[in-house]
Amino acid sequence: MWFKHLHLYRLHGSAGIPAADLEAALAEQVARSPGGQEARRVGWCPPAGRAGTALLHELQGQRLMTMLRHERLLPAGVVREELEERGADIEAREGRKLRRQEKQELKEQIYEELLPRAFIRSQKVDLWWDTRRNLIAVNTSSRKRAEEALDLLRETLGSLKVTPLATQTLPMRAMTQWLAEEGSRPASLQLGDQVELKAKGDDGVLRARQVDLDSDEIQQLLAAGRQASRLGVEIEGRLAYVLHDDLTLKSLRFSDALIDEAGEIEDDGDAIVRLEADFMLMAQALAEEVEQLIAWLGGEANAAPQESE
Known part of the structure; x- marks a missing residue:
């Protein structure tokens, strides 16, 4: 769950x-x-x-x-092989090369034939x-x-x-500051062991895992102008995750204490009771963390509502 x-x-x-x-x-x-x-x-x-x-x-x-x-799996290679075989048969039989439009029509026909069997x-x-x-x-x-x-x-x-969800302070700016200035980090926030650093120019992206994020090497990269687009963080006693520059939280890991608390709830082997107990504890923990994260990032930005057709 x-x-x-x-x-x-x-x-x-x-x-x-x-x-x-x-x-x-x-x-x-x-x-x-x-x-x-x-x-x-x-x-x-x-x-x-x-x-x-x-x-x-x-x-x-x-x-x-x-x-x-549900998604039907019809590999492009399967369609391509069938197209080549049928196209070769037609060309040999009619003694001419198929035009591009004919090949496209044949490809669409093959796709429609094979799709129900995928x-x-x-x-x-x-x-x-x-x-x-x-x-x-x-x-x-x-x-x-x-x-x-x-x-x-x-x-x-x-x-x-x-x-x-959007915040007043861009996540990239906050993450870069947390990395560069230990004193800027919120009291309950600890750095994890992975980071993604983007360069302002064309120097690409640097990704590092299982590293000391307070190391001199990381500080030198920040001093050279790189910014954190992903940052592993741990919230003391609750959970850990990788914060992305679009405010997505990935690779969530909940604390042992929270998992143990869930395990202490009696469910008598009822899968529904277990699901709902785990969900409530998780939802409460995540809701609190989202509120705290918004506060750390200067509050929520005002966004005009959009509705897709």
């Missing part, structure tokens, strides 16, 4: 849909396998998997939903909705997948105005 990545979004306007109405709306967009000519399809599935049927779990204003994404890959993407803070977060490493989950939620609700 514990999230590994977090793409954060601010919800604008009113989206105060009751839980019962939301679950009914989710049921209208339940996940189904792609049709014969569909390359992919997305829908909602139970967060508890086979252990439950509920599409929504809500506890104290914290909502958990799961998008299920394997289907499934991927689950969890979405956390904090109704008290008007915050929505998506558990995926990919911004594209996060936006896909929001598009599905928007289609489900009919309207959804969200913008990526």
